[in-house]
Amino acid sequence: MIQILKLKRAMVLTLLLCFFASLSFAQRLVKGKVSTAADGTELPGVTVLIKGTTTGVSTDLNGDFQISIEDDAAMLVFRFVGYLTKEVPVSSKSYFNISLEADNRQLEEVVVVGSRFNPRSVISSPVPIDNIAIDELADAGHIEIDQMITYKVPSFNSTQQTVSDATAHMNPADLRGLGPSRTLVLINGKRKNASSLVYINDTPGKGEVGVDLKSIPTSAIERIEVLRDGAAATYGSDAIAGVINIILKRNVNEGSVTMNSGVTTEGDGFQYGVDANYGFGIGERGFMNVSVGYADQRHTNRAGSPGKDELFDVGADNPWIQANPSLGMVVGQPDMIKGDAYFNMMIPFAGGGEVYANGGVTNRRGKSFALYRTPYWIADSPHGPEGFLPTFENDINDNNLTVGVRGKKGDWNIDMSSTFGSNSMDYTIGDTYNTDLGEASPTSFYAGGYDFSQLVNNLDISRDFGMLRLGLGGEFRMENFGVRAGEEASYFGSGAQSFPGLQPSNELNKKRYNVGLYVDGELDLTKAWLLGATARVENYSDFGSNLSWKLNTRYALLDGKLNIRGAISTGFRAPSLHQIYLSNIQTLVSGGTISNQGTFNNQSPAVRAIGVPELKEELSFNYSFGMSSRLTDQLTLTADYYNISVDNRVVFSGEVNGGDDPNSKINQILAAYDITSMKFFTNAVNTQTQGVDIIASYNNLAIGRGNLNLNLAANFNETKIVGELGTPQALKDAGNDDWFNRKEQGRLTSARPQSKIVVGTSYKIGIWGFTLNNTRFGKVSWQHATDPEKDQTFSAKWVTDLNISAQISDNFSMAVGANNLFNVYPDEIDTKGDPVTDLGGRFKYPWEVNQFGFMGTYVYTKLNIRL
Structure with missing residues (x-):
């Protein structure tokens, strides 16, 4: 044997x-x-x-x-x-x-956003556009799309929120400081649905509705185009500040698996994730590209440690505070688990046309934390004598699907498509209880949820007549906003601690539709001079019609090496269904007192009784001018000035109470609903935003045996409120002139950095790659509600990110790096004698205004396997 x-x-x-x-x-x-x-x-x-x-x-x-x-x-x-x-x-x-x-075509970064005709380069475009490959974004070391763009595009800002209910699970993001509602997001040129959430907590973007950028996996993205100019006439509502167009991958017979892991130097915030992408060929020209991913994120904690509680006037001699000097708080990013799957496909058919489709599903489950209920706040609870920390648990689902066909009919290009998108959020309030239910109270409650969906049908037709290019088309969009009530125990009496559940009276299912028609043209007046014009009319079922238009031009000098450009346009933004119909009750902590505060929807009799009119569309006027140049194949420079006026901005009011007269109309309304104050949405503010964008890059500079890329990008901006506030008549009669107080006004004008500078360098030598980014976040200012002496300005800070990569073999690469390498934090809060400013020491760093968050240094490693 x-x-x-x-x-x-x-x-x-x-x-x-x-x-x-x-x-x-x-x-x-x-x-x-x-x-x-x-x-x-x-x-x-x-x-x-x-x-x-x-x-x-x-x-x-x-x-x-x-x-x-x-x-x-x-x-x-x-x-x-x-x-x-x-x-x-x-x-x-x-x-x-x-x-x-x-490859000059590659260097000039061909883009499709901003024009319905042939793609043009960033340099030759009549309006400012950024075109950023996903590899370039990923080299900065950040994981989520909103953070990648924040550290690449100076006029874009997004930061992690904390202790802010559902807002802690979605980062409000905006262009040019104009709020999340005024940036339109597209996927492959088609409108992405908004989230179901209104940011109603005291964070940047309060009262706004934005797209859930966390729902789009980075593994599915080829590049991101950012149009930094008003484009409502081209794309419709929401594009007042600009457009973000996310282009999905279409590569075939290749793919990758990427794994990442990291942790802060404080030892918390551990994250890990894996995603995979692969493309399959279909016939000679068709393809199917698929991406799947999974990520797990643990929370961070950067709470204050005051050793006393001035909010409740409890001193350092309290035994519980001596054992818990941080007051039991958890202040930082939430726990989160995310899974997603996306696809992008195209199948050609006889005659030169093609069927295309793309879409995906994302599920995100997270847990954030509320204010700790101390024993001297809640004396008796099922949690025992030490108090308890309520949690806010979110289950978020975001789905979208686009199906379309495009081709030629004679000399005309035709594109027909239908896009469905939805976003839903369900709330569970954990580790809490309802004081009005006593010992019978559960300690976890289903508190209800929100849904938003849209169906968009597009028809776009264009033709090239040589010197003239003409486009026309239409859009039919249906939107639906729904609210689900929580279980009865969640809202019974004063409701669950930290977040009383949504009540049956809050439930709704509201729909609307709109029809938009546009005509678009470009004319080459000469070989060097381009002129473009667009007009768009829209009709909404709930508030009527709007006409917007845009003119832009570009003149090329020095054989196209230098371009002078400019644009002037009007725009609009329809108030979202969320802003029209949202109503709920929140727990408010102020001056040592705990109370419930109601948000009344814009259609309610209570809001009409105090003279708040029905919401109408915001109107904008935008003009910009600048230059773009490619002095050599390696050196590019762009500089643009912009000025954006927005009238009738929809804002979320501050706390409104009825004053000392118990018989005032406002106090009667508050008593009828068993609340101590109320909030509402109204068109009440006109703003003007102006600024400058500057971008310079020098690529493929030979240094030793390697190549160096240098990039400088900067944004300087200012937003101010113009004219008087549109105060409802009943509030004027009651002498209530602080319904939209200094703090709320400051959220519009100074909650985001008024300047940001990004200095990026990357060096490639052999198998090695080195990326060093330095980002200067300009100052932000927090305004006290009533006392200017208590305002605080948080100084500008530099944040440094380092990434080192190695292409170990043709199919295997790895990277290590650190975000916020030097552990930079914002200035600490100075209360100047007002304990409400930091909620009795619970917050160490600012959260109502944001520069770059407060997580500190995050170190990571990435592995990539090429398939």
């Missing part, structure tokens, strides 16, 4: 030797060098592939390569960022000198 086993092993060994010997005779080694066509500089890191296979190598530090070839009929493919791809037949040659031409 042993002899038989030995014989079998010998036979296997012999067969293996014969196999590898046959390979060695079938293959031959091909060598070569790759350099630039311009000056012969050696190019390290060039990808060399055998066409039609995944077999390939990369050039070394000297630009040299060697690769095994089985077939003399094979074709070698040479690829390198910033250079034209080159294909070379092997034939019988054994050595190749390859020179690559600079």
Whole structure:
């Protein structure tokens, strides 16, 4: 038996030797060098592939390569960022000198957003556009899209919120400080649905509705285009500040698996995730690209540690406070688990047309924390004598699907599509109880939820007449907003501690539709002078019609190396269904007293009784001018000034009470609803925003044996309130002139940085890549509700991110890095004698105004496997 086993092993060994010997005779080694066509500089890191296979190598530090070839009929493919791809037949040659031409088309970053005609470059566009590849965004080390864009586009801001109910699970994001509602988000050029949430807590973007950017997985994205100009005439409502167009991947026969993990240097906030992407070919030109992902994030805590509680006037001698100097608080990012799946596909059909589709599903479950209920706040509870920390648990689902067909009919390009999108949120309030139910109270409650969905049908037709390009089309959109009540125990009496559940009286299911028609044109007056014009009319079922228009122009000098550009437009934003119909009750903590505060919807008799009119559309007037230049193939520079006026802005009021007269109309309303104050939405503020965007980049600068890229981007802006507030008549009669007080006004004008500068450098040498980004977040100011002496300005700060990567093999790379390398935090809160400012020391860092959050240094590692 042993002899038989030995014989079998010998036979296997012999067969293996014969196999590898046959390979060695079938293959031959091909060598070569790759350099630039311009000056012969050696190019390290060039990808060399055998066409039609995944077999390939990369050039070394000297630009040299060697690769095994089985077939003399094979074709070698040479690829390198910033250079034209080159294909070379092997034939019988054994050595190749390859020179690559600079790819000006790639350097100029062709984009599709902002025009319905042929794609044009960032430099030749008549309006400012950023075009950012996902690899460039990912090199900064951030995981979520909103954070990636924040550290790349100076006029975009998004920060993690905390202790703010559902807002802690969605980061309010905006362009040019104009609030989340005024930035339109597209996926492959089609409108993305808004979230179901209104940000009603004391955070930036309060009273606004935005898109849930966390719902779009980075693994599915090829690049992001950011149009920094008013575009309501082109795309409809919400595009007052600009447009973010997310382009999905379409690569085939290749893919990747990416794993990441990280933690803060404080030892909390641990995160890990894995995502995969792969593209399949369908026929000769079709494709299906699929992405799936999973991520897990743990919470952070940067609470204050006052050792006393001035909010409740409890001193340091209290035994519980001596044992819990941080007052039991958890202030930071929430726990979160996310899973997602996305796809992008296209199938051509006879006649040159194609069917396309894209979409995805995302589920996110998170847990954030409320204010700790101390024993001297809630004396008796099922949790025992130590008090309890209520949790706010969110279950968020975001789904979207686009299906369309495009092709040509004669000389006309036709694109028809339908897009459905929805977002839902369900709330559970955990580790709490309802004091009015006493010992019978549960400690966890389903508190209700929100839904928002939209169905958008588009028809776009365009034709090129040579010097003139003409487009026209229409959009039909249906929207639905729904509210679900929680279980009865969640809202019985004063309701669950920290968040009384949504009541049956809050339930609703509201719909509306709108029809939009547009005409769009571009005319080449001369070879150098481009003129564009757009007009759009929309009719909404709930408030009527609007006409908006836009004119833009660009004049090219020095053979297109320098462009002078400008635009002027009107725009509008329809009040969201959320803002029209939302109503709820929140727990309010102020001056040591606890009370319930009601939000009344804009249609309620109570709001009409105090003279608040029905909501109507916001109107904007936008003009901008600037220049763009490509002085050399490596050096680009753009600078643009913008001025945006928004009239009739929809705002969320501050706390409104009836004053000292118990018989006032407002006090009668409050008594009828068993609340101490009320809030509402109204068109009441006119604002003017102006600023400057500057972007400069120098790419592919040869330094030693590597290439250096340098980028500088800056935004300087100012928003101010123009004219008087639109105060409802009943509040005027009651002398209540602080219904939209200084603090609420400051949220519009100074809660976001008034300047931001991004200085980025990346260096590639051989297998190594180094990325260093320095971001200067300008000052923000918090305004006290009534006393200017208690205002505080939080100074500008520099935040440094470092990423080091290594392409270990053709199919394997890794990276390590640190976000906020030097552990920079915002200035600490100075209460100036008012304990409400930091809620009795519970908050150490500002949360009502934000620059870059307060998580500190985050270190991470990433692994990527190419499939």
